[in-house]
Amino acid sequence: MADLKPGVQHLYLRDEELRQGIELLFYAYRDFTAEPDAILAKLSMGRAHHRVIYFVGRYPGIRVGELLAILRVTKQSLSRVLSQLIREGYVTHRPGPTDRRERRLELTPAGQELERKLTENQRARVAAAYRAAGAAAVEGYKRVMLGLINEADRARFVGATAPARPR
Amino acid sequence: MADLKPGVQHLYLRDEELRQGIELLFYAYRDFTAEPDAILAKLSMGRAHHRVIYFVGRYPGIRVGELLAILRVTKQSLSRVLSQLIREGYVTHRPGPTDRRERRLELTPAGQELERKLTENQRARVAAAYRAAGAAAVEGYKRVMLGLINEADRARFVGATAPARPR
DNA sequence: AGATTTACGTCAGGTTTGTTGACTTATATG
DNA sequence: CATATAAGTCAACAAACCTGACGTAAATCT
Numbered sequence: 001m002a003d004l005k006p007g008v009q010h011l012y013l014r015d016e017e018l019r020q021g022i023e024l025l026f027y028a029y030r031d032f033t034a035e036p037d038a039i040l041a042k043l044s045m046g047r048a049h050h051r052v053i054y055f056v057g058r059y060p061g062i063r064v065g066e067l068l069a070i071l072r073v074t075k076q077s078l079s080r081v082l083s084q085l086i087r088e089g090y091v092t093h094r095p096g097p098t099d100r101r102e103r104r105l106e107l108t109p110a111g112q113e114l115e116r117k118l119t120e121n122q123r124a125r126v127a128a129a130y131r132a133a134g135a136a137a138v139e140g141y142k143r144v145m146l147g148l149i150n151e152a153d154r155a156r157f158v159g160a161t162a163p164a165r166p167r
Numbered sequence: 168m169a170d171l172k173p174g175v176q177h178l179y180l181r182d183e184e185l186r187q188g189i190e191l192l193f194y195a196y197r198d199f200t201a202e203p204d205a206i207l208a209k210l211s212m213g214r215a216h217h218r219v220i221y222f223v224g225r226y227p228g229i230r231v232g233e234l235l236a237i238l239r240v241t242k243q244s245l246s247r248v249l250s251q252l253i254r255e256g257y258v259t260h261r262p263g264p265t266d267r268r269e270r271r272l273e274l275t276p277a278g279q280e281l282e283r284k285l286t287e288n289q290r291a292r293v294a295a296a297y298r299a300a301g302a303a304a305v306e307g308y309k310r311v312m313l314g315l316i317n318e319a320d321r322a323r324f325v326g327a328t329a330p331a332r333p334r
Numbered sequence: 335a336g337a338t339t340t341a342c343g344t345c346a347g348g349t350t351t352g353t354t355g356a357c358t359t360a361t362a363t364g
Numbered sequence: 365c366a367t368a369t370a371a372g373t374c375a376a377c378a379a380a381c382c383t384g385a386c387g388t389a390a391a392t393c394t
Contacts, residue, residue, distance in 0.1 A: 024309065064342060065340090
């Protein structure tokens with residue numbers, strides 16, 4: 001057999017390695033969202049509702065604009081989903097404490113209940129993966145994931161226990 | 168200050184830890200898809216087209232049914248996207264070598280070109296994250312991601328260099 | 335006080351991506 | 365020959381996005 005040129009060999013491994021990294025993300029995200037999607041479908045909601053419920057639960061008192069920045073959707077898209085959630089009693093809003101133009105969003109008890117139900121699954125999935133992979137692997141996972149995320153949003157993840165509220 | 172009950176403290180950390188794991192996935196996926204989406208938009212295509220192009224490029228000669236299983240969409244959804252890609256000259260098909268009912272899909276040169284252009288960005292992103300995080304972290308990333316993926320699809324990732332073709 | 339900016343909502347019209355269900359065609363296989 | 369499989373297609377529909385323009389209330393600047 002002819003020897004492979006080292007350069008070519010190297011390139012091949014590198015490409016394969018990178019593709020694997022891409023695909024891991026694709027499959028993980030696909031499987032990660034499948035079960036909550038199924039629950040939501042029964043309530044005539046979609047993934048967009050989950051995202052809103054999740055982040056309102058995560059940052060109680062979050063403003064609409066902050067939510068827009070996190071989700072990277074238009075006002076219109078968010079509006080449709082958010083007003084449905086408010087109408088159906090999962091989310092409430094009140095004026096901001098100093099700036100009364102703001103809407104500070106919070107989950108109602110029903111919203112908290114739904115959030116728990118939806119995220120339960122994902123939490124369990126992450127817990128199982130963390131447990132199976134071990135603490136060192138979890139460190140590595142975080143480091144790589146942080147590198148994939150745009151620099152602007154990495155700040156949210158500094159400090160293990162302080163949820164960095166977006167500004 | 169009152170001491171926190173250890174149990175409560177533990178639960179809090181655990182919940183925070185898991186939420187962080189969930190959010191890493193959300194933000195990474197969001198940022199990962201943003202740039203290809205922008206390129207696709209100029210060609211009047213969407214993310215679905217990218218997925219098809221990506222996996223046809225990944226598994227040349229893949230059958231339609233295999234693609235359906237990977238993407239987890241209905242025949243109808245795939246059909247619309249796939250026939251557009253064929254019509255516009257990015258993908259070709261030929262009958263299977265032994266079973267002539269099959270359509271074995273492949274990228275045309277134009278398809279390969281587009282695939283490269285679209286995935287280039289994601290490859291660069293993964294490469295940068297891998298480089299910044301280090302080899303050990305990459306190992307951990309893979310282990311955790313594999314744990315997040317449904318068992319059925321983990322087999323694709325055995326062996327670093329053999330792309331396990333779906334059956 | 336008036337002008338400007340900001341936070342948020344809304345109206346109108348459009349696309350993509352996804353769905354279900356029923357039917358067709360060609361080929362393989364028991 | 366009967367049945368099963370791979371794939372395509374038709375019709376009708378819904379979810380979740382988008383753009384662009386306009387409106388309202390409140391804060392802030394000059």
